[in-house]
Amino acid sequence: MPSTTEAAALIPDGWREQVSRLPAEGGPSGATWAAGLPRLLADLLDHWGLSPTGTGMTGWTAVVVPVTREGDPLVLKVVWPHHEAAAEPLALRHWAGNGAVRLVAAEPSRGGLLLEALDPTTDLRCEPVEDACEVIGGLLRRLHVPAPPRVRTLSDWLERQLGRLPQHADTVPRRMLDQAESLMRQLATVPEVDGTLLHTDLHFQNVLAAGREPWLAIDPKPLAGRPGFELPPVLWNRLGELGTGSAFRWSVRRRLQVVCEAAGIDEDEARAWVVVRETAEAMSAADDGDRDALTLAISLAKAMDD
Known part of the structure; x- marks a missing residue:
């Protein structure tokens, strides 16, 4: 069995300190979880009979270690327990x-996932943006299957956002809040609003090159919802390519159009979901005092206006 010291050496320097700042979401705080991570990682390596082949890579709340088992390349992902990752x-x-x-x-109770090995050095940032959007749309079309039980629901999310709106009358533009409220109430009544399994974080970095297929999605942050809700992350990456002024509006809407066409999503409904989700992003940015994120959220919502 790997020692705790050996497992700790697989975790990039500084990352556990970052995770330690996260407050608890129904489980251990980031600090408590990070303190026990080397032992947890060692236990999971031993449990599955894995041999590390390199230092771990990290996202915001997970560490991913390349491993082999009986000569087969795999990856071990260990996730800090939080709401968005619970149904992964x-x-x-x-x-x-x-x-x-x-x-x-x-091992859901311990946040451990053993996954096929993909190519972490090659994601959709290396592809022309319209080609990348078409790939994402094609993946979404395949990922849109009936949602299983025990996945967070879009209707619950909408209810929470409606409750937040009155608290942001002084920090988010009134017109944006009013538009979002109207759309939230309207979209909450669409057929099967909780019927489809969604990958709510499908952006250019969360699509990796693979061996059995050209591209595969990772890190889903699943939700039982309505197709179209998951499109905003495509607008949050490769921001420098969106341009400014009228070019920004054209580029944003073009990305949306390409993804919708490839995924078979109604574009008008997708634009409505962008307004709704960007309003939620604006409220969170205002809470955090993040002016840049607030400005981006407002700009993306405005780009949806005809």
């Missing part, structure tokens, strides 16, 4: 590798 193993098992990374095994 369920979603990956439901997709069964169709458009997404294949789940080999899971």
Whole structure:
């Protein structure tokens, strides 16, 4: 069994300090979890009979270690327990590798996922942006399957956002709040609003090159919802390519159009979801005092206006 010291050496310097600042979301705080991570990582390596082949890579709340088992390349992902990640193993098992990374095994209670190995050095940032958007749309079309039970629902999310709106009358433009409220109430009544399994963080960096297919999605942050809700992350990356002024509006809407066409999503409904979700982003940015994020959210919502 790997020692705690050996496992700790697999975790990039400084990342545990970053995670330690996260407050608890129904489980351990980031600080408590980070303190026990070397032991947890060592236990999971031993449990699955894995041999590390390199230092771990990190996202915001997870560390991913390249490993082998009986000579087969795999990756071990260990996730800090939080609401958005709770149903990740369920979603990956439901997709069964169709458009997404294949789940080999899971220890949900410990946040451990054993996954097929993809190419972490090659994502959609290396592709022309319209080609990348078409790839994302094609993946979404495949990932849109009936949602299984026990996945967070879009109707619950909408209810929470409606409750937040009155608290932001002085920090988010009134017109944006009013428009979002009207759309939230309208969209909450669309058929099967909680019917489809969604990958709510499908952006250019969360699509990696693979061996069995050209591209596969990772890190789903699953939600049971309505197709179109998950499109805003495509607008949050490669910001420098969006331009300014009228070019910004054209570029934003063009990305949306390409993804919608490839995914079979109604573009008008997708624009409405962008306004709704960007209003939620604006409220969070205002809470955090992040002026740049607030400005971007307002600009993206305005770009949806005809």
